[in-house]
Structures are given as C-alpha cells and as structure tokens.
Amino acid sequence: MPRRSALLTAITAVVLAMGVPAWACGDAPAFGTAPESGHAHSAGTPKASKSSAAKNVELLGTLPEAQGAISINFLQYSRPHRDVMIVAGEFGLKSYDITADPAKPRLLSEISMPGMWEMEDTEVDPERKLIFLARDPRAFGGTTATGKSGVYIVDAADPAKLDTITFVEIPAGHTTSCVNDCRYLWTGGPAKASHMPADWGGRPVWVTDVRDPRNPKVYPNPIDTARNDGKTDYAHDVQVDADGVAWVSGRGGVRGYWTEGLRFDPVQRKLRRATAVDPVPFAGGGISELSATSKFLHNSYRPVGRRTLDGPDVGAWGYGQTVFATEENFADGCAADGVLVISSLKGSYGGEGWRSTPENPYRLNTIGTWSVAGQEGSDPDNGNCSAHYFDVRGKVLAQSFYGQGTRFLDISDPSRPRQVGYFRPADGLSWQPLWHRGLLFVADNVRGVDILRFTGGK
Incomplete structure (x- = not known):
C-alpha cells in the first residue's frame, strides 16, 4: 500500500502542476469549467481515499506493472491450449498467460505505445485472433480538433509475439467495436x-470492413446520425447483445440496430436487408433527464434470456424488454454523478427514438437506477464516482465507479438493484470489470489489474 499510495501522490503532484486531470479521457476539463463538446472521465484533481473498503470480495492478485490499464479481453487457444488475457492501456498492449492460474498472470508479449490515449473498450476477434485498438485523436499529443484517429489491427495468432498488422x-477513434463476428468495426x-x-x-459511427485485416475499407458515410433529438452527436460505444442487436450509446441515449438479416424497418416502414453498413433500427431512444441529467450514455447491455459462458443472463425479466446503460457524468460531489439506468424498451419498437425532436422528445421509461453516492463502502471525500463500464454474470452485475471502486449489484429485480458487495482500494481508479472463469478482472488505471473473487453468492 505505501508504494502505491506514493505513486498516486506523485501522479497528483503532476496533475496539480499541469492543471488537468491525470486520467481525463473525455473532452471536458475538471468540473467547474465549461466543458468542450464531449464527455468527462474525471471530476477534478485525483484524491486518494483515506482507507480501503471491501465486502464479499477476495483480492487474489494485482498486476502493478499494468498501471494505466483501461481495457481487458480474453482469447482462448487450442494448439497448445492457452487462456490468454489481453490488457490495453496508456502503455500500449500486453498479453498474459492465465492458463495454469488465472490469479497469477504471466507476461507473454507487449507492444509499447507511449502517448496513446486510453484505447477504451479494445475489441478482439476470438476466431481470427485479432485485436482492434482505437486511436483517439488526442493520442501522441493530438487534439480532438486536428488529431489523427483510427484503429490499429494487431495479430495475436501467437500471443507470445503480438504483431501490429496495420493502422487504418x-x-x-475513441472506441471501436466488432459487429457481424468482427467482419466489420x-x-x-x-x-x-x-x-x-x-x-x-x-462524432457519430463510421463503419470499417475488416474482412481482409491487412486491407481495411472505411465507408465514407457515418451511421447513427441524428441521435440526440434529431442532432448528430457523440456516439461513444457499441455493445452487441446475444440476439445480434448492436446497441450504440452516447449523448442522446441508446439505440439498437439489426446488422444482418431481412428485418422490418420501423422508420422506413418496410422490410429490407440489414447490413453493418446500412443497419435497420430496432428499438431504444433517449433516457429521461430525471434519471440521467447529462443525457450522455457511456455503454449498455440488453439481456435476452440466453445462457452465457458465466450462466444465464437476466433476460427472463421482461424477455429482453430492458436495457441497462451507464450515464457518465461528473458534478461537484457524488450526488449528481453518473448512474446506472435500467429502462424498458416497450413503446420504442416503432422507430420513436429516431423521430425524437426537441419539440416532441421521446424518452424510454425508466425502471430503476443505482448510484454509488451514499452507499455502503463509499468514500464521501472522493469525488470520482461516475458510473462506467460493467459486466454481468447470472444475476450479479459488477460495475466500475472510478475512485469509488468496483460494485457488485444483485439485479434479480432490475427495478430494485441491490448492492451485495464492493471492492474499493484506497489507491484505485476502477475503469472496467470483466468476468472470466468465475473471477472478476478489473482494469484499474492506477493499480493495474486486480483479480477478484466475489464471495457473496449469485
């Protein structure tokens, strides 16, 4: 603990000298100033908690050499059998063998990319063993106004020899996501x-054909435009559900699209073929301002009642009629910071989210919300408590809340999320949790990677 606390103190000193947050990955400076168009990942100067807090969670291991971690993925290999963890962050990319003991990762290979900007939600192709790294325009000293953006494609066929194939x-370039089995981004x-x-x-969404990863093709016309009551706005991230619907979260809400098959288009009011380049609207829309004041949705998840590797999801409640989304928002204090919002999709299947205007806005009906503010295990002196990425295993949702750590929620009844565990290290900054082999791997921007076992049951 003393060494990590010293590290955080050093980071804070640098931040104070620079006048900007050490881990701000959005587009706004510290709270209290007028934000640039975009979203903020920091609520000011980082402040270490006075003490750690944990409940129903066992810390199995930590990878401090992965400090700056932002995103985690896993790849499985058959010849020879290997279970590999991929960690992306401000350092670049690292691969770890976790086959023998997932609590003791062994470094296999790395690609050093000092100066990269986050690489949030790095994607992997499990079949072709490819890794897709988004390059934000702020990477390598660039700016949102003039910086270069795009995607690096990395060959991970041999996880011990990661190799960059190309940059497109x-x-x-803030995030990039696979659709149609990673044939498109x-x-x-x-x-x-x-x-x-x-x-x-x-920026809205641009589509890239990566069927030939050495010769990717970027389509000129963006999609998911007019997402904010008719205004083209910030599309932050994409998650594909078990039915194949691609959900785009950003300012203005969350909207789902079919990307394959013959589908009924509720906006054009006709049957047509859905493709990754010309998707068909499915459902979704804006979130009530009473639930998410900033209107900026960071990421989402629609449970559909299918069995996953970690057990059945919660789709039985409403038979796929709900969408979970995180609001990323920072205010002066925790009370108004970003929350987890659970909404009903009923009433949004007729293209309502695509016809919404400021004069006639459409909003999904909120079922439930959950905020870390005032919850057991929280640190009232730490203002970094916006909702961020989450992952679901069975009836337990694990979610990052920056300086307020990783929270475990029972979502058996999505209208009443209930905290059943937490892990908040005094020197941590939790960005992304991911379930794997019954454990939770947490990308922590200060600590590296924490490997946790939830002991509170399902």
Whole structure:
C-alpha cells in the first residue's frame, strides 16, 4: 500500500502542476469549467481515499506493472491450449498467460505505445485472433480538433509475439467495436474535429470492413446520425447483445440496430436487408433527464434470456424488454454523478427514438437506477464516482465507479438493484470489470489489474 499510495501522490503532484486531470479521457476539463463538446472521465484533481473498503470480495492478485490499464479481453487457444488475457492501456498492449492460474498472470508479449490515449473498450476477434485498438485523436499529443484517429489491427495468432498488422485512419477513434463476428468495426467518438459540420455535437459511427485485416475499407458515410433529438452527436460505444442487436450509446441515449438479416424497418416502414453498413433500427431512444441529467450514455447491455459462458443472463425479466446503460457524468460531489439506468424498451419498437425532436422528445421509461453516492463502502471525500463500464454474470452485475471502486449489484429485480458487495482500494481508479472463469478482472488505471473473487453468492 505505501508504494502505491506514493505513486498516486506523485501522479497528483503532476496533475496539480499541469492543471488537468491525470486520467481525463473525455473532452471536458475538471468540473467547474465549461466543458468542450464531449464527455468527462474525471471530476477534478485525483484524491486518494483515506482507507480501503471491501465486502464479499477476495483480492487474489494485482498486476502493478499494468498501471494505466483501461481495457481487458480474453482469447482462448487450442494448439497448445492457452487462456490468454489481453490488457490495453496508456502503455500500449500486453498479453498474459492465465492458463495454469488465472490469479497469477504471466507476461507473454507487449507492444509499447507511449502517448496513446486510453484505447477504451479494445475489441478482439476470438476466431481470427485479432485485436482492434482505437486511436483517439488526442493520442501522441493530438487534439480532438486536428488529431489523427483510427484503429490499429494487431495479430495475436501467437500471443507470445503480438504483431501490429496495420493502422487504418478513420474519422472517429475513441472506441471501436466488432459487429457481424468482427467482419466489420463500428468506431465512434470523441468530440468533433474542426473540419466536421458545425451543428454536430460529437462524432457519430463510421463503419470499417475488416474482412481482409491487412486491407481495411472505411465507408465514407457515418451511421447513427441524428441521435440526440434529431442532432448528430457523440456516439461513444457499441455493445452487441446475444440476439445480434448492436446497441450504440452516447449523448442522446441508446439505440439498437439489426446488422444482418431481412428485418422490418420501423422508420422506413418496410422490410429490407440489414447490413453493418446500412443497419435497420430496432428499438431504444433517449433516457429521461430525471434519471440521467447529462443525457450522455457511456455503454449498455440488453439481456435476452440466453445462457452465457458465466450462466444465464437476466433476460427472463421482461424477455429482453430492458436495457441497462451507464450515464457518465461528473458534478461537484457524488450526488449528481453518473448512474446506472435500467429502462424498458416497450413503446420504442416503432422507430420513436429516431423521430425524437426537441419539440416532441421521446424518452424510454425508466425502471430503476443505482448510484454509488451514499452507499455502503463509499468514500464521501472522493469525488470520482461516475458510473462506467460493467459486466454481468447470472444475476450479479459488477460495475466500475472510478475512485469509488468496483460494485457488485444483485439485479434479480432490475427495478430494485441491490448492492451485495464492493471492492474499493484506497489507491484505485476502477475503469472496467470483466468476468472470466468465475473471477472478476478489473482494469484499474492506477493499480493495474486486480483479480477478484466475489464471495457473496449469485
């Protein structure tokens, strides 16, 4: 603990000297100043908690050499059998063998990329063993106005010899996500570049054909436009559910699209073929301002009642009629910070979310919300408590809340999420949790990677 606390103190000193948050990955400076068009990942100068707190959680191991970690993925290999963890962050990319003991990862290979900006929600192709790394325009000293953005494609066929295949320049690059079994990428965010239309509030989604990963093809026309009551705005991230619906979260809400098959288009009011380049609207829309004041949805999840590797999801409640989404928002104090919002999709299947306007807004009906503010295990002196990425195993949702750590919620009744465990280290900054082999791996931007066992049952 003393060494890590010293590290955080050093980071804080640098931040104070620079006048900006050490881990701000959005587009706003510290709270209390007028934000640039985009979203904020920090609520000011980082402050270490006075003490750690944990309940129903066992810490099995930590990888401090992965400090700066942002995103985690896993790849499985058959010849020879290997279970490999992929960690992306401000350092670049690292691969670890966790076959023998997932609590004791062994470094296999790394690609050093000092100066990269986050690489949030790094994606992997489990079949072709490819890794897709988003390059935000702020990487390597760039800016949202003029910086270069796109995607690096890395060959991980041999996890001990990671190899960058190519870089493809794309008009967006905060996050990139696989659709249609990683044959296409949807890349979005952050704030708009100086050459983009003046009435845009942020970057929408661009589609890239990566069927030939050495020769990717970027389509010129973006999708998921007019997402914020008719205004083209910041599309932050994409999650694909078990039915194959791609959900785009960002400013203005969360909207789902079919990307394959013959589907009924509720906006055009006709049957047509859905593709990754020309998707068909499915459902979704804006979130009530009473539930998420900033209107900025960071990521989402629609349970559909299918069995996953870690057990059945919670789709039986409403038979796929709910969507979970996190609001990322920072205010002065925790009370108004971003929350987990659970909404009903009923009433949104007729294209309502695509016809919403400021004069006639459409909003999903909120079922339930959950905020870390005032919850057991929270530190009232730490203002970094916005909701961030989450992952679901069975009836337990594990979610990162930055300086307020990783929270475990029982979502058996989505209208009443209930905290059943937490892990909040005094020197931590939790960004992304991911269930794997019954354990929870947490990308912590300060600590590296924490490996946890939830002991509170399912």
